[in-house]
Amino acid sequence: MTSTVVIDKAAPTRAARYGSMSRDRTWALRWSYFFLTLFAIFSLVPPLYMLITSLKSSAEISAATNPWWVFHPTLENYVGLLTSNQFLTFFRNSALVSILVVTITMLISVPAAFALARMRFWGSATLATGVFLTYLIPDSLLFLPLFKMFAVFGDLTGIQLINKWYVLVIVYPTLTVPFCTWIMIGYFASIPKELDEAAIIDGASWFQTLTRIFIPVALPGLIAATIFAFTVSWAQFLYPLVFTTATDQLVLPVGIITTLIKGDVFNWGQIMTGALLGAAPPLIIYAFLMDYYIAGLTAGATKG
Amino acid sequence: MLMADVTLRKVIKRYDDVEAVRGIDLDIADHEFVVLVGPSGCGKSTTLRMIAGLEDITDGDIMIGGDVVNDVPPKDRDIAMVFQNYALYPHMTVAENMSFGLRLKRYPKAEIKTRIDEAARMLDIAELVDRKPKQLSGGQRQRVAMGRAIVRNPKVFLFDEPLSNLDAKLRVQMRIEIKKVHQKVRTTTVYVTHDQVEAMTLADRVVVMNHGRIEQIGTPNELYHNPATRFVAGFIGSPAMNFVPCRLEDVAGKLHIRLTDRVAFPLPADRAARYQGIPRNEKLLLGLRPEHIAEAKAHPEPGVEAFDSVLDVTEPMGMETFVYFTLEGAQICGRVSPNAGARDGSPFRLAVDLNNMHLLNEVTGAVL
Numbered sequence: 001m002t003s004t005v006v007i008d009k010a011a012p013t014r015a016a017r018y019g020s021m022s023r024d025r026t027w028a029l030r031w032s033y034f035f036l037t038l039f040a041i042f043s044l045v046p047p048l049y050m051l052i053t054s055l056k057s058s059a060e061i062s063a064a065t066n067p068w069w070v071f072h073p074t075l076e077n078y079v080g081l082l083t084s085n086q087f088l089t090f091f092r093n094s095a096l097v098s099i100l101v102v103t104i105t106m107l108i109s110v111p112a113a114f115a116l117a118r119m120r121f122w123g124s125a126t127l128a129t130g131v132f133l134t135y136l137i138p139d140s141l142l143f144l145p146l147f148k149m150f151a152v153f154g155d156l157t158g159i160q161l162i163n164k165w166y167v168l169v170i171v172y173p174t175l176t177v178p179f180c181t182w183i184m185i186g187y188f189a190s191i192p193k194e195l196d197e198a199a200i201i202d203g204a205s206w207f208q209t210l211t212r213i214f215i216p217v218a219l220p221g222l223i224a225a226t227i228f229a230f231t232v233s234w235a236q237f238l239y240p241l242v243f244t245t246a247t248d249q250l251v252l253p254v255g256i257i258t259t260l261i262k263g264d265v266f267n268w269g270q271i272m273t274g275a276l277l278g279a280a281p282p283l284i285i286y287a288f289l290m291d292y293y294i295a296g297l298t299a300g301a302t303k304g
Numbered sequence: 305m306l307m308a309d310v311t312l313r314k315v316i317k318r319y320d321d322v323e324a325v326r327g328i329d330l331d332i333a334d335h336e337f338v339v340l341v342g343p344s345g346c347g348k349s350t351t352l353r354m355i356a357g358l359e360d361i362t363d364g365d366i367m368i369g370g371d372v373v374n375d376v377p378p379k380d381r382d383i384a385m386v387f388q389n390y391a392l393y394p395h396m397t398v399a400e401n402m403s404f405g406l407r408l409k410r411y412p413k414a415e416i417k418t419r420i421d422e423a424a425r426m427l428d429i430a431e432l433v434d435r436k437p438k439q440l441s442g443g444q445r446q447r448v449a450m451g452r453a454i455v456r457n458p459k460v461f462l463f464d465e466p467l468s469n470l471d472a473k474l475r476v477q478m479r480i481e482i483k484k485v486h487q488k489v490r491t492t493t494v495y496v497t498h499d500q501v502e503a504m505t506l507a508d509r510v511v512v513m514n515h516g517r518i519e520q521i522g523t524p525n526e527l528y529h530n531p532a533t534r535f536v537a538g539f540i541g542s543p544a545m546n547f548v549p550c551r552l553e554d555v556a557g558k559l560h561i562r563l564t565d566r567v568a569f570p571l572p573a574d575r576a577a578r579y580q581g582i583p584r585n586e587k588l589l590l591g592l593r594p595e596h597i598a599e600a601k602a603h604p605e606p607g608v609e610a611f612d613s614v615l616d617v618t619e620p621m622g623m624e625t626f627v628y629f630t631l632e633g634a635q636i637c638g639r640v641s642p643n644a645g646a647r648d649g650s651p652f653r654l655a656v657d658l659n660n661m662h663l664l665n666e667v668t669g670a671v672l
Contacts, residue, residue, distance in 0.1 A: 194391035197358050202405035202456075203379035212404075216395040 090255030113184030135178035187221030308459035315364035342513035384453035534669035572607035591662035597638030
């Protein structure tokens with residue numbers, strides 16, 4: 001699916017007269033470009049620095065040369081990481097956790113949002129607010145009780161979840177489900193009531209109304225929620241740091257800093273390479289889905 | 305063919321503390337086109353939605369084809385509904401929109417195609433079947449929404465203000481279209497609108513509702529010529545009926561109707577007989593439609609009484625001219641010929657046709 005660029009053919013063809021209106025606009029544009037450029041530089045310098053450093057050998061990094069230039073470009077960091085079983089294990093763990101978390105999140109929050117937005121039952125409004133409030137509790141407050149819960153669970157049942165990568169599949173949805181449910185409630189609520197009434201009269205069950213009307217119509221929202229869930233589980237640092245310690249159970253963000261920093265020796269080249277490689281999947285997903293996302297947003301999904 | 309009459313028995317709808325519908329009895333015959341009309345908040349849409357099954361009924365019974373459907377879910381009531389904002393599925397093509405219900409019921413593909421083709425031809429949208437709703441104009445969307453109802457071949461069509469999102473010209477056109485469709489398919493239809501012109505032009509019978517109750521049920525002509533209450537008299541017809549406070553008076557043994565100290569008219573014989581029993585001091589209202597207040601003629605028919613007025617405003621409509629004047633503080637509208645020479649602010653001799661008058665009780669609003 002591609003987005004369509006609408007070219008305004010009605011744009012003025014005569015020479016523009018510079019009245020006060022257009023002068024205001026010119027200045028507004030200049031200022032926005034100025035700040036946008038500033039912001040772009042601000043946010044692009046770190047990845048650029050990462051890229052530059054990742055192309056240097058350890059010797060060049062520690063040498064007193066211009067840090068913004070690569071004199072002897074090398075791919076040894078990339079080769080080193082991509083052939084290291086450890087790094088590939090981190091990558092695999094991260095991917096598995098993220099994919100499972102996104103799946104679980106969507107399977108829970110889409111039906112939950114549909115129920116809360118449409119199936120007016122006793123207390124549904126309170127419940128919807130409650131769902132959002134749970135999201136406001138910071139994870140730095142939650143990890144201790146959560147850890148305790150898993151420890152007690154392990155003592156009672158003998159099933160040790162702590163220090164297994166899949167414990168994260170259970171923990172992350174506590175962050176993703178409330179927020180995704182909240183987003184989807186908003187999207188579902190924007191769908192006109194008559195649409196599900198028409199579906200009900202056409203003979204659709206609640207489930208068919210959800211799968212055949214609501215999900216396709218709210219697809220942009222669904223994608224936004226998916227992106228959010230993926231980003232959260234891919235970049236989460238605190239929970240994996242707390243819940244997993246064995247090297248083969250680590251996910252990427254924790255794995256990179258725990259294995260590539262040995263004592264006070266920072267393997268900067270590989271750290272930067274690992275961070276860059278780790279940032280790639282979300283970047284690719286954004287780039288691919290953003291197009292679709294915007295196309296969906298501009299399609300005028302509801303009444304127009 | 306199954307009988308598809310709709311019957312409402314003492315139907316009540318109560319929201320937490322508001323009674324939206326206060327006991328409605330209504331019999332809609334098979335093939336009949338019935339229009340529920342009334343001001344906003346009169347309970348007409350709620351009534352329709354209760355027939356559709358989109359709202360539970362608090363009390364009473366609703367029957368479709370003789371079966372009580374109080375607890376039957378909408379999909380099993382064999383109805384189709386057309387909504388005000390069309391409610392087309394935005395991600396489906398016209399054909400998919402129309403066939404959605406049939407596909408859910410797992411009709412054979414060939415059958416679905418035949419029905420869509422037939423409905424699309426009837427509604428003149430055959431060339432649009434592969435488009436998405438957003439590529440259609442308002443009128444086209446409304447046709448698709450009707451097509452979606454037609455292909456289901458239901459017992460009852462329900463229309464919820466289907467034309468109020470269209471511009472005036474298109475509304476007239478679609479009104480005719482709906483009437484044509486009903487003449488072809490003859491499906492029992494319940495149609496809700498706040499527009500009395502729509503109600504009058506479409507309906508076999510009109511149901512006028514107000515404050516959750518039925519004011520009157522009748523054919524368009526019955527409602528127009530024999531309204532039962534002040535509300536119906538004022539609601540049906542445009543411009544609205546004039547109401548002038550008045551009382552009855554006996555002058556020289558003949559029954560007169562006195563409007564002001566200076567204006568009183570003798571009643572025609574049949575009217576005098578009809579109103580003879582009313583106490584003379586009762587507070588009454590004279591109801592007269594604008595077309596029964598016209599320019600005075602040289603040789604008036606019996607029952608037509610002339611009087612002098614000073615026109616406030618005139619509204620030339622081309623075919624006719626509406627004239628407005630004040631009588632005892634009430635603004636009155638009359639309808640004169642465009643050639644009668646009515647001018648803003650000028651004195652003008654008008655005549656009232658008392659053969660078509662209505663006399664109402666000012667307190668109860670009942671037409672006497």
